[in-house]
Every structure is written in structure tokens, then in C-alpha cells.
Amino acid sequence: xxxxxxxxxxxxxxxxxxxxxxxxxxxxxxxxxxxxxxxxxxxxxxxxxxxxxxxxxxxxxxxxxxxxxxxxxxxxxxxxxxxxxxxxxxxxxxxxxxxxxxxxxxxxxxxxxxxxxxxxxxxxxxxxxxxxxxxxxxxxxxxxxxxxxxxxxxxxxxxxxxxxxxxxxxxxxxxxxxxxxxxxxxxxxxxxxxxxxxxxxxxxxxxxxxxxxxxxxxxxxxxxxxxxxxxxxxxxxxxxxxxxxxxxxxxxxxxxxxxxxxxxxxxxxxxxxxxxxxxxxxxxxxxxxxxxxxxxxxxxxxxxxxxxxxxxxxxxxxxxxxxxxxxxxxxxxxxxxxxxxxxxxxxxxxxxxxxxxxxxxxxxxxxxxxxxxxxxxxxxxxxxxxxxxxxxxxxxxxxxxxxxxxxxxxxxxxxxxxxxxxxxxxxxxxxxxxxxxxx
Numbered sequence: 001x002x003x004x005x006x007x008x009x010x011x012x013x014x015x016x017x018x019x020x021x022x023x024x025x026x027x028x029x030x031x032x033x034x035x036x037x038x039x040x041x042x043x044x045x046x047x048x049x050x051x052x053x054x055x056x057x058x059x060x061x062x063x064x065x066x067x068x069x070x071x072x073x074x075x076x077x078x079x080x081x082x083x084x085x086x087x088x089x090x091x092x093x094x095x096x097x098x099x100x101x102x103x104x105x106x107x108x109x110x111x112x113x114x115x116x117x118x119x120x121x122x123x124x125x126x127x128x129x130x131x132x133x134x135x136x137x138x139x140x141x142x143x144x145x146x147x148x149x150x151x152x153x154x155x156x157x158x159x160x161x162x163x164x165x166x167x168x169x170x171x172x173x174x175x176x177x178x179x180x181x182x183x184x185x186x187x188x189x190x191x192x193x194x195x196x197x198x199x200x201x202x203x204x205x206x207x208x209x210x211x212x213x214x215x216x217x218x219x220x221x222x223x224x225x226x227x228x229x230x231x232x233x234x235x236x237x238x239x240x241x242x243x244x245x246x247x248x249x250x251x252x253x254x255x256x257x258x259x260x261x262x263x264x265x266x267x268x269x270x271x272x273x274x275x276x277x278x279x280x281x282x283x284x285x286x287x288x289x290x291x292x293x294x295x296x297x298x299x300x301x302x303x304x305x306x307x308x309x310x311x312x313x314x315x316x317x318x319x320x321x322x323x324x325x326x327x328x329x330x331x332x333x334x335x336x337x338x339x340x341x342x343x344x345x346x347x348x349x350x351x352x353x354x355x356x357x358x359x360x361x362x363x364x365x366x367x368x369x370x371x372x373x374x375x376x377x378x379x380x381x382x383x384x385x386x387x388x389x390x391x392x393x394x395x396x397x398x399x400x401x402x403x404x405x406x407x408x409x410x411x412x413x414x415x416x417x418x419x420x421x422x423x424x425x426x427x428x429x430x431x432x433x434x435x436x437x438x439x
Contacts, residue, residue, distance in 0.1 A: 010035050010300070011352075025286075029293035035300050051295035055288065058166060059248060065284040066251035067157050070258040072276040074109070074229075077267035083108055083229065084126050086222040096198025096205030099136060099144045102127045103190050106148030108229045110155040110183070120149035124394035137204040138399055140197070143407035146391055147190055150376035150415065154369070155183040156237065157254065163287065164368045167294060168354045172247050173240060174433035175368045181428050182369050186418045193414060232257045241436055322360040329353055330419070333374040334381055366422075369429040373419045380408045380415075 010031055017027035029048070036044030055061065087101025094100070106123060123145040131141040153160040156176035165172040198205035236254035239245040245253065262268040320328075332349070357367045380388065391404050422428050 006035070006039070010297075014297075025289035025293040028290070028297050032293065032296035032300050036296070039300070047299045048292075048296045051292055051299060054295060055292050061166065061288070061291075062248045063157075063162055063172070063251040064159065064287055065280050066248075066255040067159050067162070068283050069276060069280040070157075070232075070251075070255045071159075072279050073255070073258045073262050073268070073272075074232075076272045076275055077262035077265070079228065079262065079265060079267060084130070088130070089219050089222050093207055094195075095202045095207055096194050097207070098127075098131055098134060099141055099194045099198070099205050100191050102131070102141075102144050103148050103187055103194070106151050107155060107183070107187050110152040110158075120145065120391065120394070123148055124391065128395065132396065132398075135206045139403050139407040140194075140204050141407075142391060142395065142399055142404055143409075143411045144190070144194065146380055146388075146404075146408055147411035147415070148187075150379065151183050151187060153376060154179045154186070154372050156180065157251070158372065160372055160375075161368060163291070164371060166291065167298075168364050168368065170364050170368065171437075174365050174437060176237075177241070177433040177436055178365050178369050178429040179372065181432055182373065182418065182422050185421070185428065186373075186415065189414045189418060190411065193410060228261055232261060322362070325360060326357070326362065326423075329356075330370065330374045333371070334378045363426065363430065365433060366426045366429050369422060370419065373415060373422070377412055377415050377419070380412050 014027055014031045017031065033044075033048055036047045038044075083105050084101070087104055088098060091097035091101040091104075102123060105127060109123075128141060128145055131144075132138060152158070156179055158176065158179055161175045161179060162172055164170070165175050194205070232254060235257045236250045239253065240247060240250035259268065262272075329349075354364065354367075358364055388401070388404050388408070392399075392401055395404070
């Protein structure tokens, strides 16, 4: 059998196992191990062993539990409640102001935890009930929560970008910096859309009627709630960007800062600490198993020369333009996102896509930003988008699945627009890392 057919058979077998409901790391790792033994005999057993050793020697992997712990501390200690109160007071007297404030809340939450699921949970439990109680249109605010949570894997410290950096072997610091301007641009587009829509139809986002008694001194005091996450973010990013600390040291600073903030606010209890550490251990182990399986699968793919064969197929035999190939890859992410999460998508296609992107002459830092945006579009795309069902699980009974499906249409359109803008103008993603690291 030719190398191309072996690679195709491996990929098809892996997808078949995933469709049967097997765990992601089990499906990927099993196919890698079986293929290695079939191709190279007993010598193939060295591939998973080498992958495990490579994983254990990856010092930056220590950042994962730090960021995950930081996110759970901020989520479980309910520090986001103070943030939402701040946005309510400052933006509530504007038509659609609370929905705009919710996007601001999501940006700050993203800058504290780096997980889209955490943003979804906080938005659905804190912001959504308040927005519905104040007469906001249920379809619009459902879309706001889902779109806002998508910023969690783009704005640093994005856990997904850390995983991408490890698999693509790119600097995490540059990827984080590359995600800042695209993330803020996307948030600005969301805010502009909400403001224009509520300006045209004020009934969609009525002005809050309980702010008359709030003094200016109270408003200024509440700004402290917004300063706290910014301080946590700055305590972690400023030393790292200036080269005073390594990535791992910065992640430890961020985790300690979040823990200290929860203690100072008297929100940390022994029960909450136990929940945070337990969840951190579970998710960190899951990530490690997935990365281990992906490394083994990638080693077999590299040994087969599959990437070079596929590159030759697209560019030489089919004569496709590199941009056409890139767009086809992005479309495949959207299809896969209907039944897989972002981590699974990355480790499944990383052995194929990441080297191919490099072969086509594209910047891998820039592609990391495209990947994160595309996977979040996939998360919100019917019929089986991951975020759609998370929203259904967390939303009140009056919000049906049809409402959730229709609510995301304009926001998906804005995310596709953002993706197109960054593809046309790569410097939106590349300017900041080039400026900081060049300096």
C-alpha cells in the first residue's frame, strides 16, 4: 500500500472511532500505536515512548495547570459578580448598555482565565438572568453570551493558544500578543452591532430604570471591580513581555494573584479551593493525554511523508492556489466543529495542517489566530455546535433551542467578517508580536 493510502486509512480510522463515541486521546493514540507497530514492527513501540518523554520534557506545559487553576479560582469565587455590577452601573443608562457591558465583562473574564467554557458559564449564570429580567430581547442576549464567550480562547492567556504553540512549536508569547488586537477588534464589532441594533429598535435593549439613586462616588468605587482583573492580567503579562520572567513563572504569578484576590475579597473557602484544585487536575490530565496521543500520531504521519504528499497533491497535481487550500482547511474546521471541541480538532489535524501551512509559505503565528477564530465559528454553527448545547443546558426554560440557533446568526457573520479582515490584513495579528519582540 502506498504512503498516501496508509495516511488516508489512518485518518479515516481515527474519525470512525471518534464517531463511535470513543475518547479523543484513546482514538488518536490507538490508531497511532497500531499503525506504528504495523509499519515498523516492534521498533514502532519507541514512538509512543518518545512522545511521552518529549511531553515530560516540555517545560512550558507547566503553564496549563496554572492558567486552568486561575480560571477556576476567579469563576468559583464569584469575582465576576462585582464586574457585572460595575458594567450595570456604568452602561445601564444607555440603550442596549447592559448587553454592551456583557461583552466588556467577557473581555475581562477572558483576560483572567483563557477558557471559553468559563466565560459561557459566567455569562449564562450572572448576565443572562439580569438581561432577561430587565426586558432585553431573549434572542439578542443569547447571542451576546455565546459570542462574548468566544473571546476566551483568543485573548491572552488563552489555554488553546498554549496548546497550539506546543503542537506547532511556536513561541507562546508571540501567539498571545497576536491574539490581542484581533480579540479586541472582534469585541468592538460585537459592541457596534449591539449599539446600532438597539439604536434602531430600543425595545430590544431598554434603558435600566434603577440607576437614579447611584451616586458618582459609588460609580467610582465600583470601578475597583474592573481594576482587579486588569491588575491580575498586568501582574502576569508585564513581566513576561519585558523579559523579566519566563512563561511558566508568569503563569505562576497569575495563579497566585487570582488566589490572593479571592482571599482578600473573602470569597475563598476550603470547599471552593478543593473544587478548583480537583477540576484543575482533571482538565490538565485530559490535556496531557490528548497531547501525548497527538505527538504519537504526528510522528507516524511524519514518518510516512504524508504532509509532503498532500502538499504535492494540492499544489502540483490539482494546481490549487495556496489561498484556496487555506480556505478549504478553514472550512473543514467548521465542519469538524459541529461534533468536536477545539482541542480535539487541533490535535487531529495538527500533524497535517500545521506543517502544510508552513509548506505553503504562511506564517504559523498568524495561522494560530485564524485557527482560534475558525474553531469558535464552528462552536456556534448548527446543527451540533458545541456552544449551542452548552447554552441550552445553562439557559432558563423560556429560551428554546430554536432561539439559540437563530440568535447566533449575526454574530457568526461578524466573526466571519473578522476572519476575512485578518486574512486580508495579516499585520492586525502580527504587528504587536513583531513590535514587542523586535524591540
